[in-house]
Amino acid sequence: MAEKTFTIKGDIVWSAGPTELAAVKDGYLVVVDGLVAGVFPELPAEYADIELVDKTGMLVMPGLVDAHVHAPQYAFRGTGLDLELLDWLNTYTFPEEAKYADLDYAERAYDIFVDDLKNSETCRAIVFGTLHVPATEMLMDKLEATGLKSYVGKVNMDRNGAPGLEEDTRQSLADTEQWLADTRDRYENTKPILTPRFTPSCTDELMEGIGKLKAAQNVPLQSHLSENLSEIDWVAELCPWASCYGDTYLQTGQLAGPAKSIMAHCVYSTTNEVEILKGTGCYIALCPESNADLASGIAPVRMYFDLGMNLALGSDVAGGPHLSMFSAIAHTVSLSKLRWRCVDESLKPITIPEAIYIATVGGGSFFGKVGTFEPGFEADILVLDDSGIRSTVDLDTQHRLERFCYEANAGGRVDAKFVAGRQIF
Ligand code: GUN
Numbered sequence: 001m002a003e004k005t006f007t008i009k010g011d012i013v014w015s016a017g018p019t020e021l022a023a024v025k026d027g028y029l030v031v032v033d034g035l036v037a038g039v040f041p042e043l044p045a046e047y048a049d050i051e052l053v054d055k056t057g058m059l060v061m062p063g064l065v066d067a068h069v070h071a072p073q074y075a076f077r078g079t080g081l082d083l084e085l086l087d088w089l090n091t092y093t094f095p096e097e098a099k100y101a102d103l104d105y106a107e108r109a110y111d112i113f114v115d116d117l118k119n120s121e122t123c124r125a126i127v128f129g130t131l132h133v134p135a136t137e138m139l140m141d142k143l144e145a146t147g148l149k150s151y152v153g154k155v156n157m158d159r160n161g162a163p164g165l166e167e168d169t170r171q172s173l174a175d176t177e178q179w180l181a182d183t184r185d186r187y188e189n190t191k192p193i194l195t196p197r198f199t200p201s202c203t204d205e206l207m208e209g210i211g212k213l214k215a216a217q218n219v220p221l222q223s224h225l226s227e228n229l230s231e232i233d234w235v236a237e238l239c240p241w242a243s244c245y246g247d248t249y250l251q252t253g254q255l256a257g258p259a260k261s262i263m264a265h266c267v268y269s270t271t272n273e274v275e276i277l278k279g280t281g282c283y284i285a286l287c288p289e290s291n292a293d294l295a296s297g298i299a300p301v302r303m304y305f306d307l308g309m310n311l312a313l314g315s316d317v318a319g320g321p322h323l324s325m326f327s328a329i330a331h332t333v334s335l336s337k338l339r340w341r342c343v344d345e346s347l348k349p350i351t352i353p354e355a356i357y358i359a360t361v362g363g364g365s366f367f368g369k370v371g372t373f374e375p376g377f378e379a380d381i382l383v384l385d386d387s388g389i390r391s392t393v394d395l396d397t398q399h400r401l402e403r404f405c406y407e408a409n410a411g412g413r414v415d416a417k418f419v420a421g422r423q424i425f
């Protein structure tokens with residue numbers, strides 16, 4: 001297995017900027033000490049002696065980032081999508097998450113999730129666990145062993161939960177503080193992230209406590225925002241003191257830097273909320289398949305993209321039915337087209353190169369210099385075999401990657417995966 005310093009030969013394709021893919025067919029991607037040294041049409045003499053990984057004829061692209069995925073929900077993926085968000089949470093999600101109090105159950109379920117994530121196209125992930133500390137630490141142990149890089153959250157929820165799935169406010173804060181202390185330096189690849197579930201699950205006191213932890217401990221934070229219309233109405237009732245849903249996080253200190261924050265969905269963000277997100281640099285984890293399957297709506301991705309906001313892409317399993325980030329890319333484009341056609345013709349559809357940028361450079365930037373093949377970036381690499389996508393058409397490298405996003409699960413195959421220069425498979 002290639003380790004940290006090597007050259008990959010293949011058809012190399014990456015984001016040259018937010019709207020454009022660059023490609024070098026039959027080129028050389030050089031990695032030195034886990035970082036990209038460059039992409040070259042001919043191998044420079046200075047790299048002639050390092051290991052050559054010959055993937056001639058295959059696509060070589062930057063790793064994909066799943067910026068929003070619920071590990072405990074993987075067990076019931078692909079079922080229960082007949083309801084909208086709030087009923088879906090109460091009927092399917094909360095009863096399943098309550099099972100993670102049982103470490104034997106958590107072990108069986110997380111083994112499957114982690115194994116499938118390892119073998120997927122995802123190189124890095126931002127993950128929700130459950131409110132249970134032991135199960136969340138078990139999840140972190142298992143993710144660490146894969147070599148994938150991740151942020152993992154112990155969920156906080158002290159109201160509107162379910163039997164066995166609700167915390168006492170003070171205990172939630174104390175457990176979170178202890179868990180941060182125990183895990184923040186424990187792993188090489190895995191880091192804790194504050195994870196208040198969403199405003200309806202967290203009292204004002206808990207939200208304020210989490211905001212204080214974010215400032216004191218300088219750890220990032222993830223949550224949900226403006227996903228569903230009933231959810232937004234509920235937040236307005238619960239928090240009359242806030243000017244919008246996003247303001248509930250702002251006023252409780254949860255969007256304050258320097259540690260980053262990331263909010264899933266933002267399907268219905270108002271002008272005021274967009275200002276808050278842009279002003280704080282908060283990331284949006286777009287989750288198009290979840291938004292379609294839970295009938296939540298279609299996010300105005302073109303508006304966010306043209307405003308230069310921090311965007312990433314998520315599967316939102318089990319709101320979305322699978323871990324495939326190629327499918328997430330294709331759905332970003334498809335749904336933006338429907339939104340353009342059916343909702344607002346002033347917002348042009350997202351293109352495949354733009355969606356790939358969001359899924360690589362966009363999500364990658366949450367982790368640092370990640371997501372492209374510019375020199376100095378961490379070498380997250382996918383090698384894609386598209387020879388099984390049977391066709392008589394000759395395509396250039398960029399269009400082969402476009403086709404792969406749609407056909408990944410119909411003849412496409414991920415041949416190899418590297419994270420920060422380390423080969424995962
Ligand atoms: N909002 C609060 N919790 C959840 C969740 O588990 N999934 C989704 N999609 N939205 C949420």
Ligand code: FE
Pocket residue numbers: 068070224264316319
């Ligand atoms: Fe979610």
